[in-house]
Amino acid sequence: MKKLLRPLRNAIVLGTLTRAVSAFAAIVPTEWRHRQEINVSTPGVIRVELPDATFDAARPDLADLRLLDPDGREIALLVDTPSTPPAHTTRPASFEARLENGNTVLLLGTGTENIGLAAITLETPHPHFLRAAKIEISSDRDSWTSVDEGVPLFRQWGAERLAITLNHRPAAWIRITVQGVTVPFTGASLHFAAAEPVSALPVGARITGRQEFAGETVLTVTLDGKHAPLTALELDTPEPLFMRRVTVAVRDVRDLVPGERIVGSGTLYRVALDGAKPRAQLELNFSHQPLSRELLVHIHNGDSPPLAVNGLRVKREPAGLRFLAPSAGSYTLLAGNPQAKAPRYDLAALVGDLQAATATIVAPGPLQDTTNYQPRASLAEPPLPDVPLTGAPLDPDGWTRRKPVQLAAAGVQELELDAATLAGARHDFADLRLVRAENQIPYLLERTKLARSLTLAPETAPDTRRPSVSTWRLKLPHAGLPLLRLALTSDTPLFQRQFRLYEKVTAGDGRSYEHTLASGEWSRTPEAGSPRTRVFELSNRLQTDTLFLETDNGDNPPVELAGVKAEHAVVRLVFKTAETDGYELLYGNDHTAAPRYDLSLVAPQLLTADRHSARLGAEEAAPAGFARGALRHLKGGYLFWGALSLVVVVLLVVVARLLPKAEASK
Known part of the structure; x- marks a missing residue:
């Protein structure tokens, strides 16, 4: 009966939608920067799976997406994203801990046996341990069913795993047997979820940079597109045994101060305990919609050697569009209009029908540029100012140290200050000046939480x-x-x-x-x-x-003492160049004020742009300071004082000739 009613229901919805479409104000397709063709072979409910390119071209909220029918008229669409399963965390109804045969046995009462249990997180003050656990569930506390064995629990060198996954099993009672020397567990949290999460889709991503810092590896990950709702990151490593705390961050600017914002963190590992089969957790779950194509993955190594990484995979939520196609033909999806307001379709009564109806899944064609693209000038937002490349002139007199700056290519640069520059500059870095042809080059000072290490010999x-x-x-x-x-x-x-x-x-x-x-x-x-x-x-x-x-x-x-290591902070200058030569960094001036550049107005755009790595050359010191122009090579030397003496002598001669001569005595 339901199969018979479904075509009738879709027909009614289609008729209602057709009447709603006739009320739309006409849009101008050339105001959208990009378009994709959608070929519909059969009328009815259509679901369009959005690729990464569409997310990258559209606004983050997808409010600028518009759909045109084969005749070029706008029709209503519904952004179809998976609903997040309702979840909550609570304390167990009861918690018992006891010793049995040298093992710690934990008995938890959940207080329910009808709701799927996603995971359990144990609590302990113990700072350093590694144990294997056996997990069992029961409905009556008498008959027990084994769920898993050899589950690793640990807290070591900043890495931690105290969560036990139960894969949404309902259970009134849970018994956890932790093997080995006693670890004091003091409590637990229960994580419930009504349904399992929707399967994620892969996102195009690649590692474009790797840097080693003191106890930390930073991977720069470049995405194929921005705005896609990311859900997970998975490392590909050949290491047989390891534990690492991993954080995912993005570059951010707060109160005009550049830095990083953490969007995900967790522990990845591969371990084998007490003869059990090896266990691995290589996927880090997080939720983030990136506004740029860059992610920074921090792998915290502690005292362990850097982790070998062959590659990684990034995943996102599945998302698409649903619409009712009144006829077969070529439909057009428009994207890329920052001036467009979010549409207000009369779909309130049809959302349930559209989501419940059987849909034909269609993949859109490749993203194309709109011919004769022309945004509305009357409503166009003023463009963001371009990054200034030069600032005010600078007299180098007063600066006592300088280094050449070596660039590989023009564009946005990232210059890390080396140890010598950190030591020679002021503690607040107010004396740093980047110059070219005696003009200042505006920069942003980026103070990171990273560190470089120096090995000292005691x-x-x-x-x-x-x-x-x-x-x-x-x-x-x-x-x-x-x-x-x-x-x-x-x-x-x-x-x-x-x-x-x-x-x-x-x-x-x-x-x-x-x-x-x-x-x-x-x-x-x-x-x-x-x-x-x-x-x-x-x-x-x-x-x-x-x-x-x-x-x-x-x-x-x-x-x-077996070893001593000293660590200093990583400080960078971020700036933009049009040329690749003639740049210098001046520092060592105790009397100058900090520079004030208009560059801070576009700090987010500059910090999230793709960067080139610049390097500092050998230091040149001038205790009396550097002079401008030709005097640069004379100041402080014999030639300078000789020239100055000659000028004084010439002036005295000229003055003597201009003075009136005394009258001869009679």
Whole structure:
């Protein structure tokens, strides 16, 4: 009976829709930048699967999409996106933890047995563990059904997995047996979902850059298009065993300050426990609609070597359009009109019918540019100002250091400041000036949360007056380097010491004193998992190029240092160029104010553009400052003072000739 009523229902809907279409105001197709052909062979309900190119061409909200019938008239359409399954998180009705045969057994009462349980997240204060778990469910607490075994649970080096997936199984009772040495679990959260999520679709993406930082790898991922609703990212790695915390970020600007915004985070791993089959979680779920074609994937390695990555896959929600085609023929989908207002179709009474009706799935043709594209000038939004390429002239007098800037290609550039520049510039970087042909090049200062590491060689510096104190001297490559932290590594199996990090500074009156940079306790035990590394955060900027580290051993044997690493922040300049030569970076001026460029008005466009990597050349120093033009090579040298003396002599001669001569004595 339903099959007989369906054609009648579609016919009624089609008739209603046809009458609604006649009320549309005519649109001008040339006001849309792009178009795609949709070939309909049979009248009826049509679903168009939107490809990445359509998302990239349309506005983020798809409000500019319009559909034309074979006669060029606009017809109503419905953006068809999967509804998010209703979900909620709650605490279990009961939670019990007990020991059985050296294992931890957790018994959870869900309080219901009719709703699908998506996952359980356990809670524990234990900082470092790796265990396997067995999962069982029951409806009466007497008869148990095994769901899974060898499920890895861990918290190590910033990576964490405390969630157990149940694949939407209903269960009144859940029993979790955690094997091995006791781990104190204190509670849990239950995640319910009424239905499984809709299968995702692949998105064109590729890794276009990889950079290694201190304990962190950053992958630059370029998407084939923007605006598609992303749902997951999957890494392809050959590593047999690993655990990594991974975050997905996009470049962002807040209060004119460039930075990054995290849009997804989680733990990826591949482990094998207690002879069980290897387990892997290589997919990171997140929800984000990118406004650019770039994603930044941070892989947090900690003290482990960088993770090998062969590639990755990005996924998105399936999305499409539905409409009722009154006849067969070639329909046209228009996209790319930032001036268009969202349509208001009279579809309120037809949405349910359109979504429930059986639809013919059609793929649109390739995206094409509209011939004679012409936006409405009367309603056109003023274009965004182009990125300025040059700023005001600059007199280099007062700047004491400079480096050439090497560019590979014109366009938007990303210049990372090296350690020497960080040490030579002011702490607020207000003295940085990018110049070409004595004109300033506007830039944006990008302070990242990334860090570069330097390996330091500790040298023992014993103090005969204090034989129980161990002292090490640490030499830095540059004086005044703005360090963030110092990481110490030791293989000494058992110790507990108070450490102090300081530098010896000479005051203005010539007296020397010890400037403490960090201090704190460091302890280590022979237990498995006891960290070999202690990190000391530094809050003050260094003034010298030598650090001293000391600890009092008391009556204990001295602590042996296996390694020392120092970390400094990654700071970048982002700017745009039309040429590739003649650029210089000036710094080392304690008396100048920070520059103010109009470039900040277009910061989002500049920071989200594709970038080229620029590099700094060798440093040139001029303690008295650089002079402009021809005096640049004279200032501070003998030629300069000789020329100045000659000018003074010439002026004296001229003045002497102009003075009236004294009358001869009679």
